[in-house]
Amino acid sequence: MTSHRVLEDWPLWYLPDALDGTRAWQVFEELLALPLWEQPDITLFGKRHPIPRQQIWMGDPDAAYRYSNQQFIPVAWHPTVASLRDGMIQLARQLLPDAPAFNSVLLNHYENGQHRMGWHSDNEPELGSKPVIASLSLGATRDFRLRRADPACRTLTPSFNIPLEHGSVLLMGPGVQTDWQHSLPPRQRHQSPRINLTFRHVFR
Ligand SMILES: O=C(O)CCC(=O)C(=O)O
Numbered sequence: 001m002t003s004h005r006v007l008e009d010w011p012l013w014y015l016p017d018a019l020d021g022t023r024a025w026q027v028f029e030e031l032l033a034l035p036l037w038e039q040p041d042i043t044l045f046g047k048r049h050p051i052p053r054q055q056i057w058m059g060d061p062d063a064a065y066r067y068s069n070q071q072f073i074p075v076a077w078h079p080t081v082a083s084l085r086d087g088m089i090q091l092a093r094q095l096l097p098d099a100p101a102f103n104s105v106l107l108n109h110y111e112n113g114q115h116r117m118g119w120h121s122d123n124e125p126e127l128g129s130k131p132v133i134a135s136l137s138l139g140a141t142r143d144f145r146l147r148r149a150d151p152a153c154r155t156l157t158p159s160f161n162i163p164l165e166h167g168s169v170l171l172m173g174p175g176v177q178t179d180w181q182h183s184l185p186p187r188q189r190h191q192s193p194r195i196n197l198t199f200r201h202v203f204r
């Protein structure tokens with residue numbers, strides 16, 4: 001499998017053909033049809049807004065997760081997602097032999113180019129101090145943007161985009177969530193849907 005090391009000093013890899021294209025489209029259609037997608041409200045500066053995307057938390061029953069001040073109890077593993085999880089654990093361990101077994105996944109559905117995700121790091125305490133996250137992308141290619149978490153570092157290390165293609169995996173290893181932030185900026189001209197799955201290990 002092809003893997004590109006994205007950064008010299010951090011364990012970040014891009015694997016463009018992690019999932020075979022035909023299987024990836026089958027999975028995409030299957031996940032798109034799940035009756036589980038939700039668009040919860042978040043509170044920003046005291047005002048409630050629906051999040052600009054749809055999501056599903058899936059995982060082991062005790063892998064509860066806090067996100068944007070809300071507690072999410074994961075829904076049970078869908079068999080297709082469980083089999084993707086097993087593949088992602090194997091893949092992660094090829095590059096990071098100590099990678100933990102993923103026990104939860106956040107699925108995001110970006111219906112069109114207006115759907116997006118703002119700057120953040122996945123550094124919630126339940127992910128531990130050295131999170132390993134495998135991010136699988138399906139459907140439309142969208143730019144994933146990275147910038148240094150410390151604003152003082154941003155002049156020396158500029159922000160950059162990685163276009164995440166259908167069937168690709170971005171593997172983020174220890175340190176990436178500490179030193180970097182990421183976002184999925186809106187792209188007005190992109191109208192087709194995308195699904196992203198970030199496999200995580202939640203400590204409990
Ligand atoms: O959709 C993406 O590629 C990013 C998703 C993400 O950053 C997250 O779920 O934490």
Ligand SMILES: [Fe+2]
Nearest residue numbers: 120121122182
């Ligand atoms: Fe993230």
